[in-house]
Amino acid sequence: MSRTALLAATMLATTATSLLAEKIPAQKVDGRIDWVYDYQRGRSLAKQTGKPMFVVFRCER
Amino acid sequence: MNGINLDLFQFEFDLTWMSFFMDAENRFYARYGGREDSGPESHLNRESLTRVMNQVLGLHEKHQVQTGRHEPSGRSRRTPEQIPPMRAMIAKRKNKCIHCHDVKVATLRDLRRGNRLRREMVFTYPTPANLGIAIDPRRQDHVEAVRPGTPATRAGIRRGDRIISADGQRVLTLADFSRVLERTPTQATLPLTLQRDGQSITTRLRLSAGWRRTPDPSWRESLHVVGPGCGLWGRRLSAKERRRLKLPARKLALKVTFIWGPHTRRAGIRVGDVIVRLDNVDGDLTIKQFNAQPMLNNTWGDTIPIVLRRKGREMTVKMTFPRQPVD
Numbered sequence: 001m002s003r004t005a006l007l008a009a010t011m012l013a014t015t016a017t018s019l020l021a022e023k024i025p026a027q028k029v030d031g032r033i034d035w036v037y038d039y040q041r042g043r044s045l046a047k048q049t050g051k052p053m054f055v056v057f058r059c060e061r
Numbered sequence: 062m063n064g065i066n067l068d069l070f071q072f073e074f075d076l077t078w079m080s081f082f083m084d085a086e087n088r089f090y091a092r093y094g095g096r097e098d099s100g101p102e103s104h105l106n107r108e109s110l111t112r113v114m115n116q117v118l119g120l121h122e123k124h125q126v127q128t129g130r131h132e133p134s135g136r137s138r139r140t141p142e143q144i145p146p147m148r149a150m151i152a153k154r155k156n157k158c159i160h161c162h163d164v165k166v167a168t169l170r171d172l173r174r175g176n177r178l179r180r181e182m183v184f185t186y187p188t189p190a191n192l193g194i195a196i197d198p199r200r201q202d203h204v205e206a207v208r209p210g211t212p213a214t215r216a217g218i219r220r221g222d223r224i225i226s227a228d229g230q231r232v233l234t235l236a237d238f239s240r241v242l243e244r245t246p247t248q249a250t251l252p253l254t255l256q257r258d259g260q261s262i263t264t265r266l267r268l269s270a271g272w273r274r275t276p277d278p279s280w281r282e283s284l285h286v287v288g289p290g291c292g293l294w295g296r297r298l299s300a301k302e303r304r305r306l307k308l309p310a311r312k313l314a315l316k317v318t319f320i321w322g323p324h325t326r327r328a329g330i331r332v333g334d335v336i337v338r339l340d341n342v343d344g345d346l347t348i349k350q351f352n353a354q355p356m357l358n359n360t361w362g363d364t365i366p367i368v369l370r371r372k373g374r375e376m377t378v379k380m381t382f383p384r385q386p387v388d
Contacts, residue, residue: 054082054114057072057078057079059076059078
């Protein structure tokens with residue numbers, strides 16, 4: 001695992017799609033990071049685990 | 062961007078990639094992303110990302126979120142769907158997906174409808190380069206170089222200085238600095254705290270009209286909202302093609318490959334024409350830079366001359382832009 005991926009694992013890697021946007025499926029990313037594709041779920045997990053979040057916006061479509 | 066709270070997530074919407082380090086209470090530690098005219102990935106690299114991640118982990122342990130007055134509140138929920146022109150923009154799309162740049166396009170169109178749009182509004186999220194500061198892409202709180210004759214030189218900023226804060230806001234990255242600049246008025250004095258040789262230094266940058274502009278904003282998707290376009294696409298001729306057509310190496314030479322503007326067809330421009338001058342511009346430009354010219358310098362209803370080569374002959378046509386924007 002790369003150093004960046006390792007560091008990302010100590011945070012919650014979150015793409016900032018919201019509950020309102022659930023009808024539009026998230027374009028998932030391949031790789032070693034376990035991304036959370038829902039911002040509110042990311043927040044809940046951050047609360048539970050005490051981790052900070054790494055929130056990414058990407059417009060690739 | 063569908064459903065995203067714009068009162069919380071504010072960034073350069075002309076970008077295609079941006080990131081934030083946050084806690085579970087919607088507060089920010091740092092921002093990472095942003096770009097300069099030089100390229101979309103000018104300040105995106107593994108070294109700087111790893112560095113800021115380590116810094117954020119340290120800040121998280123101490124609960125040191127950003128607290129400055131430039132932080133968004135996120136309290137009044139505002140989504141892209143609420144920007145009035147957005148509904149019509151996404152109605153035509155099969156997947157109804159709102160892209161980052163759509164947020165800015167819709168915002169500018171809304172301002173234009175209300176006669177509140179100024180061309181300068183396209184220059185969002187200025188970077189330290191606008192002040193004359195080249196940020197080290199790998200250590201983004203360090204000054205790599207200072208351009209002579211700029212606000213940075215006049216404020217005494219030097220190569221190697223570490224930027225601690227801008228207007229009281231912690232700076233770890235280019236995007237952190239850019240966030241403060243976005244909220245800095247057109248005419249302002251910007252306090253900057255630096256570290257040099259272990260000493261803390263405070264200086265002030267004096268900013269005057271026009272400081273937000275950059276030389277080449279052609280990468281900005283939203284540019285077409287602020288001025289008329291030529292309604293065509295093309296490509297820059299290769300050196301070999303220029304030699305064959307006896308065109309100079311460092312002058313404008315764009316072969317038209319596609320036309321979509323009715324005003325372009327009315328001007329008599331055809332696919333295959335080679336454009337060698339646009340109004341008073343004949344410097345070597347990419348197609349994006351070419352299309353940006355009238356958007357930045359002309360207004361709807363203007364008529365400009367375009368010089369082109371067709372089958373070995375040079376000719377001048379006149380292009381009249383639509384009288385009103387066509388959304």
